[in-house]
Structures are given as C-alpha cells and as structure tokens.
Amino acid sequence: MIENPYYSPEFHGSYELFSLGDFVLEEGYTLRDCKLAYTTFGELNEAKDNAILVTTWYSGTHQIFRDAYIGPEHALNPEKYFIVVINQIGNGLSSSPHNTVGPHAMSRFPHVRIGDDVRAQEKLLREQFGIESLELVTGGSMGAQQTYEWAVRFPEKVKRAAPIAGTAKNTPHDFIFTQALIEAITSDPGFRDGWYASPLDVREGLHRHARIWSVMGFSTEFWKGEGWRPLGFASEDDFQVGFMDAYFEVMDPNDLLCMAWKWQRGDVSRLTGGDLGAALGRVTAKTYVMPISEDMFFPVRDCEAEQKLVPGSELRVVDSVAGHLGLFGFEPDYMPQIDRHLGELLETPA
Amino acid sequence: MIENPYYSPEFHGSYELFSLGDFVLEEGYTLRDCKLAYTTFGELNEAKDNAILVTTWYSGTHQIFRDAYIGPEHALNPEKYFIVVINQIGNGLSSSPHNTVGPHAMSRFPHVRIGDDVRAQEKLLREQFGIESLELVTGGSMGAQQTYEWAVRFPEKVKRAAPIAGTAKNTPHDFIFTQALIEAITSDPGFRDGWYASPLDVREGLHRHARIWSVMGFSTEFWKGEGWRPLGFASEDDFQVGFMDAYFEVMDPNDLLCMAWKWQRGDVSRLTGGDLGAALGRVTAKTYVMPISEDMFFPVRDCEAEQKLVPGSELRVVDSVAGHLGLFGFEPDYMPQIDRHLGELLETPA
Numbered sequence: 001m002i003e004n005p006y007y008s009p010e011f012h013g014s015y016e017l018f019s020l021g022d023f024v025l026e027e028g029y030t031l032r033d034c035k036l037a038y039t040t041f042g043e044l045n046e047a048k049d050n051a052i053l054v055t056t057w058y059s060g061t062h063q064i065f066r067d068a069y070i071g072p073e074h075a076l077n078p079e080k081y082f083i084v085v086i087n088q089i090g091n092g093l094s095s096s097p098h099n100t101v102g103p104h105a106m107s108r109f110p111h112v113r114i115g116d117d118v119r120a121q122e123k124l125l126r127e128q129f130g131i132e133s134l135e136l137v138t139g140g141s142m143g144a145q146q147t148y149e150w151a152v153r154f155p156e157k158v159k160r161a162a163p164i165a166g167t168a169k170n171t172p173h174d175f176i177f178t179q180a181l182i183e184a185i186t187s188d189p190g191f192r193d194g195w196y197a198s199p200l201d202v203r204e205g206l207h208r209h210a211r212i213w214s215v216m217g218f219s220t221e222f223w224k225g226e227g228w229r230p231l232g233f234a235s236e237d238d239f240q241v242g243f244m245d246a247y248f249e250v251m252d253p254n255d256l257l258c259m260a261w262k263w264q265r266g267d268v269s270r271l272t273g274g275d276l277g278a279a280l281g282r283v284t285a286k287t288y289v290m291p292i293s294e295d296m297f298f299p300v301r302d303c304e305a306e307q308k309l310v311p312g313s314e315l316r317v318v319d320s321v322a323g324h325l326g327l328f329g330f331e332p333d334y335m336p337q338i339d340r341h342l343g344e345l346l347e348t349p350a
Numbered sequence: 351m352i353e354n355p356y357y358s359p360e361f362h363g364s365y366e367l368f369s370l371g372d373f374v375l376e377e378g379y380t381l382r383d384c385k386l387a388y389t390t391f392g393e394l395n396e397a398k399d400n401a402i403l404v405t406t407w408y409s410g411t412h413q414i415f416r417d418a419y420i421g422p423e424h425a426l427n428p429e430k431y432f433i434v435v436i437n438q439i440g441n442g443l444s445s446s447p448h449n450t451v452g453p454h455a456m457s458r459f460p461h462v463r464i465g466d467d468v469r470a471q472e473k474l475l476r477e478q479f480g481i482e483s484l485e486l487v488t489g490g491s492m493g494a495q496q497t498y499e500w501a502v503r504f505p506e507k508v509k510r511a512a513p514i515a516g517t518a519k520n521t522p523h524d525f526i527f528t529q530a531l532i533e534a535i536t537s538d539p540g541f542r543d544g545w546y547a548s549p550l551d552v553r554e555g556l557h558r559h560a561r562i563w564s565v566m567g568f569s570t571e572f573w574k575g576e577g578w579r580p581l582g583f584a585s586e587d588d589f590q591v592g593f594m595d596a597y598f599e600v601m602d603p604n605d606l607l608c609m610a611w612k613w614q615r616g617d618v619s620r621l622t623g624g625d626l627g628a629a630l631g632r633v634t635a636k637t638y639v640m641p642i643s644e645d646m647f648f649p650v651r652d653c654e655a656e657q658k659l660v661p662g663s664e665l666r667v668v669d670s671v672a673g674h675l676g677l678f679g680f681e682p683d684y685m686p687q688i689d690r691h692l693g694e695l696l697e698t699p700a
Contacts, residue, residue: 171573173569180564187538211526212562221651
C-alpha cells in the first residue's frame with residue numbers, strides 16, 4: 001500500500017464504497033474485501049426503473065462524469081434518472097494495487113478482466129439498490145468495453161446501451177498501443193518491478209507514458225490546429241507538461257498497469273467461445289454505437305464493424321477534432337452531440 | 351567511433367563514398383571530411399540530362415531502393431535513366447555519429463538539417479558527375495522532406511518531383527511522435543547520454559522504439575487484417591520480434607537520433623521566412639504529391655494541404671493498408687502504383 005493523495009475526495013469529490021466481500025476473479029485469484037467506489041446522482045424511484053449506469057475509462061474516475069456529462073442540462077439528467085457511476089477496479093478509488101494490503105499489494109495485484117468489473121457492478125446495483133434493470137448503460141473507451149460486456153452478459157437487465165469510443169473486442173492495434181504505454185512505465189529503473197517506494201520514483205516513465213498518449217490520444221488535426229490553445233496553453237510543450245504530464249504523473253503506476261492489462265484483453269466473445277457475432281447477437285438492448293470521428297485507435301470503421309453485429313443498433317459518430325481524448329468534453333461542440341445521441345436513445349422505447 | 355557490422359556492404363551492397371571536405375552545417379558546426387555514401391544505377395548520357403535522384407528515409411539506405419524500387423521493370427528504370435541514390439547524413443553509411451572520430455563522435459555529432467543534406471547532395475551530383483539538372487527527385491518520408499527541399503531550394507535543377515508519404519513542413523503531431531521515438535531510446539540506462547560502449551547496451555530502448563513504430567508505422571487495419579501473415583510470421587509478436595525489433599536493433603542509437611532531430615525540423619519555409627505558401631510557390635518542377643492512404647502520421651489531408659500550394663501539382667494517393675511502412679514495398683499492389691505514378695510523371699513534359 002502506498003499513500004497517494006490523488007486518490008481521495010479532495011481530488012475526486014465524495015464517493016461511497018461498496019464491499020464485495022471476497023471477490024473471485026476470472027483469472028482464479030480472490031480479492032479479499034474487494035471494494036467498488038461509486039457515486040450517485042438523482043433519486044431511484046419506487047419502481048426502481050429509472051437507473052442509469054455509467055462506467056469509467058482508463059485512468060478515469062466518476063469525477064469527469066460529474067463535471068462534464070451529468071446535470072439537469074444533459075441527457076444524463078439526475079432530475080429524471082438515478083445515475084450510478086461505478087469506478088472500475090484498479091482505477092485507484094475502487095480496489096487497486098496501490099490501496100491494497102497483504103499478498104495482493106502493489107505489483108502482486110492479480111489480473112482483473114472487464115467481466116470481473118461487470119459482475120461486481122451488477123452485484124453492487126442489485127445488493128445496494130435492488131436494481132434489476134437499467135434504462136441505459138454507457139461509458140467511453142474502457143467504459144465502452146464494460147458497456148458491451150453488460151449488454152452481452154446481462155441482456156435482460158440492459159434496456160439501452162451506448163458504448164462511446166470503444167470496442168466489444170479489443171483490436172490487435174489497440175493491444176500493441178497499450179503495450180507501448182505499459183513499457184514506457186515498466187522500463188523506468190525507478191519502477192523496480194512495481195516495488196517503487198513512491199510514484200514519484202517512476203515520474204519519468206509516467207511522463208513518457210503521457211507523451212505516447214499525446215501521439216495517439218489526440219488527432220493529427222488537433223495538433224495542427226493548435227487545439228490546445230483554447231485550453232489556455234502557450235505551446236505544444238506547455239500543453240504536454242501542464243495537461244498530459246500533470247494528469248498522469250499523480251497516478252499510481254501499478255494502478256495504470258492493472259487497467260492496461262484489462263483493456264488489452266477486453267473481449268465479449270469470451271462468453272461465446274470466441275464467436276464475436278454470436279456474442280453481439282445476444283444483445284437485446286437498443287444500442288447506439290458512438291465512435292469518435294478522429295479517434296486514432298478506436299477508428300470509426302472498427303466500431304462500425306461491431307455495430308453491424310448488434311441487432312437493431314445504430315451507428316452514431318461523434319465529430320471531434322480532438323480524437324479519442326475528446327472524451328474529456330473540452331470541445332464546445334462535443335457534449336451537445338453526446339446529449340443529442342443519448343437523449344434520443346433514452347426516448348426510444350425499449 | 352563504434353564498429354557496427356550492419357553499416358557495411360555485406361548488409362547494404364556496394365556503395366561509393368564522396369568526400370565533401372569540411373562541410374559547414376546550417377547550425378554552425380563544421381563536419382570535417384564529411385562523406386556521402388551513394389550508389390548509382392544505369393549510365394549518365396552525354397547530355398547529362400537523364401539523371402534521377404533518390405533520397406533516403408529515417409533508418410533507410412540505398413538498399414531498399416535497389417531491392418524494391420529500381421530495375422528495368424520499374425519506372426525507376428536504369429536502362430533509361432542514371433539513378434543516383436544518396437544516403438542521408440546520419441544514416442550510418444554517410445557520415446554519422448557512430449562512424450565519426452574526433453570531437454564530433456557519438457553523441458557530440460552536430461545537429462544536421464534537411465537543407466544540409468540537400469546542399470551536400472547538390473555538390474555531389476555537380477562535382478562528381480557534372481549533373482546540373484534532374485529529370486526527377488523522389489523519396490519517401492524523410493526522403494520526401496529532401497525532395498521538397500530540392501524543389502524549393504534549387505527549382506532550376508528539378509524538372510519533376512515526387513515526394514512520397516512525407517511533408518514539406520513537418521507537422522506538430524509528427525514532432526511529438528518522433529519525440530516519443532527519441533525518448534524510447536534515450537531513457538534506456540544503457541544509453542548513457544549517448545556514450546554506450548555498444549549498441550547492444552541500448553537494445554531494450556531500441557526495442558521500445560521499434561514497438562512505437564509498430565503502433566504508428568502500420569495502420570489499425572494492417573493489424574486487424576493480420577497483414578504480417580503473408581510476410582511469413584505466425585503471430586503479432588512474432589512479427590514484432592522478427593521484423594520490427596530485428597530491423598532496428600542492429601542500428602546505432604546516435605545515428606537514429608541524428609535523423610530523428612532532422613526529421614522533426616524539416617521545413618522548406620525556413621527558406622522564405624516562415625511562409626510555406628511562398629516556399630512551395632517557388633517550385634517549378636512538375637510535382638506529384640504521393641501520400642499513402644492509411645498513413646497514421648503523414649495523413650493524406652496534411653499532404654493534400656501542401657499539394658495545393660505547389661503550382662501545377664497533382665495529388666496521387668497511394669492505396670496501402672500497411673500504412674506508412676508500406677514504403678518497404680512488401681504489398682503486392684504497392685509497387686505497381688508507385689511505378690504507374692512515377693511513370694506518368696516521367697512521361698510528362700517538364
């Protein structure tokens with residue numbers, strides 16, 4: 001266990017913890033007293049049929065959804081819906097390498113899969129709130145992986161699904177991209193096979209990791225058009241130091257690696273013996289597949305290929321010059337598109 | 351100086367050396383007894399008006415052109431043209447960090463710019479062969495940078511130009527991509543600020559550098575479609591180990607860094623006070639701008655934006671699922687496209 005002030009309510013706002021007890025992972029290890037950090041917005045009605053689940057992406061927490069996606073002016077409207085944002089295992093707020101004691105601490109934290117998260121989330125919603133049906137499951141990037149997993153694993157519980165900027169089955173290119181991110185961290189001599197005394201010992205690796213994100217996370221056009229300038233930076237490097245490096249350098253390296261391993265292996269076809277068409281054919285949720293137009297590593301065509309396998313689904317491309325990290329919602333025309341698509345989806349009978 | 355058997359005729363076939371004498375670089379340093387390695391194909395006619403110059407890309411040498419691009423069955427036909435392939439400074443065959451002795455050895459090798467290469471190449475062609483006019487200048491990637499530099503710097507000498515998969519002014523995205531490549535190498539503790547005893551000391555950094563090339567050098571579709579399989583590999587990692595790692599691990603780290611610095615700063619608008627339109631407006635060569643359709647870091651739109659600034663030019667997109675490293679010519683439908691475009695260009699009056 002390592003004290004890390006970043007993973008606290010000061011940085012992320014208040015949240016609750018749900019204890020899963022001893023949670024057995026797909027890979028055959030038991031996380032003792034496994035906890036999910038979550039936060040809710042709005043009120044669950046008596047029929048318990050107004051719930052929305054939001055899942056989190058790599059390095060993300062509920063905070064970005066609270067700040068950018070959820071509010072009375074958004075489709076994710078807490079005046080109408082009971083919105084639960086559940087932090088993925090390994091993200092630093094839920095059970096993660098850095099906050100675990102005992103045999104699974106630090107780099108001994110076992111491998112976690114998308115399916116583990118989704119099973120844990122289902123248990124939380126059922127046991128804590130009695131929720132048996134979700135009006136919508138949505139999330140971006142790794143959150144899209146969880147969204148797909150929900151729709152395939154628990155089709156009877158998911159009325160609508162909106163995977164944003166992510167895939168049901170991770171692609172080979174995504175795997176090697178993530179591997180480059182991993183190696184940027186693990187190659188830092190300060191990483192010491194995961195037994196660093198402080199995340200600061202791995203700062204250079206975290207910076208390299210951030211810089212590879214700069215290459216793939218934003219589009220060529222974002223950089224050409226100086227898309228960082230409206231965000232209040234004076235140069236490309238100013239943006240990288242002040243935004244990208246700063247964003248990642250406070251995080252725990254083992255936590256990032258836990259998520260990276262999980263991301264690399266997200267694949268709903270594990271539920272159907274490797275048959276992706278059969279897996280996505282199970283989906284009964286009304287589904288909008290929402291890739292980002294300039295995404296460098298979840299390109300529209302990869303998302304569209306999966307969309308065609310989901311019965312009754314629609315492809316809703318989100319235009320964003322930023323690319324994948326447009327997910328942060330800093331472009332003025334980004335959230336209006338998200339709200340329009342999610343709003344239309346929520347109005348669709350399901 | 352470091353002995354490196356990779357940089358030898360055994361690996362690259364025979365080549366000649368041209369001595370530039372003491373060559374003063376744009377950055378204000380003097381490379382003593384600077385040498386360009388070059389090779390020729392075909393015969394220079396008496397009028398000396400059948401010469402073609404081919405320039406080299408990052409990590410590349412004349413070898414790939416000899417093996418894939420030049421021959422009686424290609425547009426670059428040595429039965430018709432006198433074809434000179436000149437290795438760029440820093441590529442390991444021409445003067446480079448690893449083969450330099452004295453104060454500029456190893457990591458003290460001075461910064462070289464695209465303009466330095468082009469001035470050196472012009473001198474070689476003029477002094478060694480009396481060539482004052484070129485039927486065509488062409489090259490891919492950094493070779494495209496040199497091609498543009500030729501057409502802007504010596505418009506009266508270049509009748510036709512074909513920059514393939516590269517730009518006249520490097521983009522911000524390319525800069526940060528290249529920076530990630532650089533940092534993969536320099537972060538290796540074995541790099542020792544460039545004073546390694548052997549390139550093998552930097553092998554892990556070179557492997558990480560190769561893996562970042564895997565992410566950006568090939569398209570998402572190449573990986574999805576297992577484009578490596580026809581090349582005789584059994585898995586993605588087999589391809590990365592056997593092709594990408596193997597390709598780069600024999601190279602000299604300082605040599606790669608010399609080229610990377612140069613690549614980052616390629617910009618013909620340095621000749622016109624920063625005005626790219628004015629620089630490309632100087633071009634009198636008949637120019638085909640030839641981006642690769644799936645290029646992740648020299649995307650078609652960046653190349654097209656420059657093409658529109660070149661008087662009388664045409665955009666000729668080369669379709670390649672491989673992406674940027676389609677330049678290696680391993681796709682069956684790649685060279686026929688190159689030959690068609692270059693063939694038509696060479697038949698165009700200029």
